[in-house]
Amino acid sequence: LKVKVNGVTITRPYSIASTPKDALQGRYELTIKKEEHGFLTNYIWENWDVGTRVESSGPEGFFYYEPLRDTKNIVGIAGGSGITPFRSIANSIIDGSIDAMLTVLYGSSDEEDIIFYDEFQALEKENPDRIKFVHVLSCDVVSLEGCEKGFITSELIEKYCDVKNSSFFICGPQVMYNFIEKELARFDLPNKRIRREAFGEVKDVLALPGYPQDLAEQTFKITVHVGNLSKEIPANASESVLIALERANFAPPAKCRSGECGFCRSRLVSGTLFISPISDWRRSADKKFNYFHPCSSYPTSDLEIVIPRTL
Ligand code: FES
CATH class of the missing domain: 3.10.20.30 (Beta-grasp domain)
Incomplete structure (x- = not known):
């Protein structure tokens, strides 16, 4: 998105939550989560309304299913609002644009944090052979049925996925990438089996190895x-x-x-x-x-x- 805030043009990338078929009908859906310290997200929440005209580039990036490159088992690893591209992939499987099966391990801090919960439940119920969502909650008390407690570890990945025959797609905050990369490294997968969505600007450069x-x-x-x-x-x-x-x-x-x-x-x-x-x-x-x-x-x-x- 390209947005003018106080006279300065700001650009931010957002993953698209709707499908390519929706785009052909002239519709894109973005999911913009309000964040305590988010600059543009807060501006959007406070200033946009139905009818606000917005400017954007066309879709960019490499985070999409490619049948010549990816296996028919897609494993999505999502954190927070990083769930949005998996909503797009799930709906593309259902509308017939993608011939694959999707398992998503979706990490959230608590039940309140989960986005699209009801929609995913319905998708899974109607398409049990093709779509599965596993909610992984890191809070102490979990009351939601069928959820996993803790983090998306290699053990959890093995529990739900056919690791050697899957392509992994990761989308979430920077801290999640740091954690998941180490967990996936245990499987010694070829590079092409792991796709990563660009996560925007580094949140904490001081935490990066080698920073002076x-x-x-x-x-x-x-x-x-x-x-x-x-x-x-x-x-x-x-x-x-x-x-x-x-x-x-x-x-x-x-x-x-x-x-x-x-x-x-x-x-x-x-x-x-x-x-x-x-x-x-x-x-x-x-x-x-x-x-x-x-x-x-x-x-x-x-x-x-x-x-x-x-x-
Ligand atoms: S904005 Fe994409 S490389 Fe800098």
Whole structure:
């Protein structure tokens, strides 16, 4: 979505909860969860109403079922609002667009946190051979029938899935990826069997391996060149270069905010960066010629950069 907030254009990626068939009818559904510290999500909740016109790009990314690549057993591992693409996949199986079976392990902190509970119950009841949702709750008291308590561990995955004959799709918050990656590593699966949805900007860069903790509190200076314009802006070491640009009213093109789409691709003229190891999807030629993605890069010195113009 591309939204103007206080005169600044902000972009954020959201997974699509409806199906490709719905899109052909001119309808997209997004599920936007209100978050305590969410910037754009809160703005949307407070300002959007029925009839609000919104601007978005077309669908982007690689998080979809591809029969030539993926097995007929799809295992979805979801956390929080990361459930939305599995609603789309489940409904695509039911409408005949996807010929596969879906098992979703859906982690939530408590029962209140579960999205689409009734809808999933109904889908599963009507299609018991093709669709299964397993709710995994991390709270102490679980009263909902049929739920698992705890986290999505390798034991739980083995309990519900034919691991060696499945393709895994993961979508959720960053902390869930850190946990699930370790659990899935025990199965020694080929890379192509694990698909990951881009999760947006890294929430806590200080927790990433290799981040220079001693610089976290520092503010650096970035000299930005765009077209014929040059400007100096401040940048916090613990915030991405993209955030620094947006704070200074630059709005370079950006979609995934996870280092994946390449839309924000910029050139580093001088200075040094910490690049998030979990979001470094740059091509090797880009690495060699000092191109970087501001959405997944953090200043570790004063910088001089060239950014693309707003689309
Ligand atoms: S916004 Fe996609 S790589 Fe930066």
